[in-house]
Amino acid sequence: MAVEWLKFMNVLAEIKQRFAGVLGSYAESNNVESLLAMIKPAQDSRFGDYQANCAMSLGKRLSRAPRDIAAEIVEKVQLDDLCDNVEIAGPGFINLTIRDDYLAQQVVQALADDRLGVPAVTTERTYVIDYSSPNVAKPMHVGHIRSTVIGDSLARTLKFLGHQVIRDNHLGDWGTQFGMIIYGYKHFVDLDAYAVNPVAELSRLYRLVNQLVDYYKSKLQLDLLLEQIKIRQEKIEELSALDLTGDESQDKKLKKSRQRAATQLDQAKSNYEAVDQKLSAIDNDATLSQLVLAHPDIAKSVLLETAALHAGDEENVKLWKDFLPKCRADIQKIYGRLDIEFDVEYGESFYHEMLSGVVQKLRDQDLATDSKGAVCVFLEDFDTPMIVQKSDGAFLYSTTDLATIQYRVAQWQPDEILYVVDHRQSEHFQKLFAVAQSWIADSVQLRHISFGTVLDEHGRPYKTRSGSAVGLEGLLDEAVAKALEIVSADSGDGNSEYALTTQQCAEVANAVGHGAIKYADLAHNRTSDYVFSYDKMMALEGNTATYMQYCYARVQSIFRKGEVDLEQIRVTADSVNLDHSAERLLALTLARYAEALDEVLEDYRPNQLTSYLFDLAKRFSSFFEQCPVLQAEDDAIKLSRLRLCDLTARTIAHGLDLLGIGVVQQM
RNA sequence: GCGCCCAUAGCUCAGCUGGAUAGAGCAACGGACUUCUAAUCCGUAGGUCGCAGGUUCGAAUCCUGCUGGGCGUACCA
Incomplete structure (x- = not known):
């Protein structure tokens, strides 16, 4: 079948x-x-x-x-x-x-099909998708959006096409950030604030401790930067002392070197200034500077708190167990807003007890050897080994990742595991996969679905530290607020027929605001970096989710006005008329939905779906302008056009759903 | 130093294992609302696909070199 x-x-x-x-x-x-x-x-x-x-x-x-x-x-x-x-x-x-009649037949069949004419795969595979994976104690920021949104969309698409999918949120719930929070809790907690809003207080503690640790790190860095500036200045002097030789290519090189040295010096200087500013900001803050002085060994202490937690220290474990559910609930709030779900959430802590076994097994199989006090797996094709245990005995994320693969293979026997993680970790994954293949020697395919960096307006990567990074929650709020502004304005301009209630406005703003953010991310090829711009994303015109949502709403409006019995037009469909070029183009595009989904999975690129949907919506808009539906020249054409409208709306809603974006009946 | 990635219109980006005259969206300019929602549509303008070679019927796409940028590079994740 x-x-x-x-x-x-x-x-x-x-x-x-x-x-x-x-x-x-x-x-x-x-x-x-x-x-x-x-x-x-x-x-x-x-x-x-x-x-x-x-x-x-x-x-x-x-x-x-x-x-x-x-x-x-x-x-x-x-x-x-x-x-x-x-x-x-x-x-x-x-x-x-x-042939037109063939296209018409495609439309007719899709109309009567819940799957819109998209066949389920004949050979079902099992996928584990590892995505989102935030650190639970740190506030989520823009940097987390890509993994979350791309992973979610791929999971939805794979599922729809009939595959088995296990969505796994590999939470960072066991790392240094808990050492920071525990240290912060022990020294700086405001118990009243904690009672009222524990996560906000924990987040404050995290930021505070991070800031103090950062202060000392920056202090060290400052000397290094000074040194660097000196070296670079010397180099410039050295280069300017050289005379041009008259040899064209040599002179060219010399000029290049001089130029390069100059820009490097500028860079070093601006780095220095940035760090210096950060430091003086703290020095000029009476409270902070006092705290800094009172905790000179804070970096080391944080590591000790972390180590104590890992060693099973009673107090720290108790605190961790107290903090964790609260942090998870907080993250859950964002997932709720974004309509993101997981089948399992086995964080790093879940694998903690397997780690020594992993190292032992690697040793037993002669894959791992001791080197400079650490336990390492040396690999062909790589200059540096993969370290699975530090010289101080602590395990690393490579160890956890190996344990995770082992567990997933044993638990679900997946055909493929997808890691939706940014491209900076590609070398890590190359090593990890190489080790895993020789270690577990299983037929499971491991695949790094890498994606580019989110850049700010100046083309620089978004920073995670220094607290200046845009929190994800605030970002979502702003998008929704902006959308609400537009909805309310449109709704209040006197056109009572389309005026929305406050409740409806809020719903639309939700769908539009969240949709805008997700769409902006998904519409870019995942492998390229992209510039994150509020303005562009919230322009809500052109190639944005709003455009598709608007198309959907326009169709619904036609159905309301025409009091159309959708069930009826779907089941009774025998043909559609494609005489008008806009009708034909629309039908052709509708018939290609399955192709678009195939393209998404070809290389796990959701932007294939966004561009398909944009194309479909454009063709619908064009059809909408040129082909009256309710006022069509006769009933047969009216019915035919209603069917095209119906299939378009359903395809748009379905495609947006695979992107994790919702639609509204009216906007 | 070594490795990976990138360079396409003023801006942000597509361009699917090489295919015909390189496409969108913004922004610019000119049109279209008493007619199913103008969050829209129609049109105009805008490019030596970083540079130089090579492979072939044919290159934005593949290969080499160069320039410019990003990222990674033994005990962070």
Whole structure:
């Protein structure tokens, strides 16, 4: 059955299937796949709907004229019922135009299908997705959004396509930050504040201790920076003492070096100033400077508190057990707002007791060896080893990650584990995967779904320290507030027909505000860095979630006005009319939803779905302008257009849902 | 030093294992609301795809070198 659906529901897959047999006669079996990959949507509508580019490639391989081969292929492939125009163009492109009645049939079938014509996969796989994974005691900030939102969307998409998915939030619930909080609690806690709002107080303690630790770190850094400035200044002097030789390439190099040295000096200076400012800010604060003086060994003490916790110190463990649920509940609040869910949340602490076993096992298998007091796994292709136990006996995140893989494999036997983590950790994962493969020697595929850095308006990475990083919660609040402003303004401009109640305004603002933030993230190719800009994201026009939500609301408005019985038009659908070019284009796009989802999973890129949805919404808007629905020239066309509206709205809502974004009935 | 990634329109970004005249969205300019929601639509303008070579019928895409930027680089996560 699933195969039947596949044949009917995915136009591209259907075309490929038609070509497969014929192409097979030209190529080795292992090449058929690559030839089929050359069949794709046409880049330009003048070339039809789909194009097959395999004849050129075959021409070279077989030393024959590509156009002849193309003609031969076209002759043999059975396309009559699918295409009404098959052309050979240019050097040997095969351009295909899909028949209107075939497109209409796609729409009709999707209308009556809860899955909107998207087939479930025939071979179901099991995925573990590791995403979000914040440190529980630190306030979440913008940097956390990508992993959370991308991971969530991939999980939704995989699930919808019929895979088994285990969503695992690998919380940082066992690290140094708890040492900080414990130290802070022991020395600075305001018990009244803690009673009223424990998480806010813990967060204050974290920031405070972090600030004090940072002060001493910066102090050390300051000397180093001074030294650096001196060295760089000397280098500049050295370089300027050199005379130009007259040799063109050498002189060019010298000039480059001078320039480079100058910018490096500038950098060092501005670094120095930044650190210096940070320090004097504390020095000038009476309370803070006193605290700094009173806790000179704070960095070391924090480490000791952490170590004590890990060693099972009664008091620290008790505090940790007290703090943890409160912190988790706080994070949960944000997940609730963002509609993010997990199947399990096994944080780092969950694996704590397995770590010594991991190291022992690595030793037993001669994978790990002692080096400079630490336990290391040396790997080919890497200059540095993966350290699994420090010289002081403490374990590291690599150890935890290995334990985690071991556990996941034993527990769920996944086919694939996806780590949605930023690209800076790619070397870590390369090592981790290399060790895990030789260690567990399992067939599980391990994959780092890396993503780029979120940059600020100046193109610099968002900073996590110094408290100046934008908290995620505040960010969401601002987005919703901004959306509310726009909704309320629109609603209050006298057009009573579309005026929304306060309650409705709030709902719309929620969907629009949160949607804007998620969409801005998902719409970028995950591998590139992107600039995070409130203004752009909350412009709520152009390529934003709002555009899609607006399309959806417009359709609902038509249904309300026309008092349309949706169930009726879905079930009774026998055909749709595609005579108008806007209708046809819309239907073609609707029929491609399954293709878009395939593209998402091809390389785990949700931006394939956002661009599909934007495309769909644009085509709907164009249709909406050109094709009256309720006022259509006759009832048959009206019904046909209502069906196109219905499928569009459902596809948009469904696609947005896979992105974790909601819709509203009216806006 | 070594490794990984990036450079596309004024700005922010797409561009799917090489395919036809490189695309969007903002911003700019010109049009369209007594007609299903103008959070919209239609149009105009805007690019030597960082530079130089190479591979081939064909390169933003693959290879080499260069320039400029980001990140990582033995006991943080």
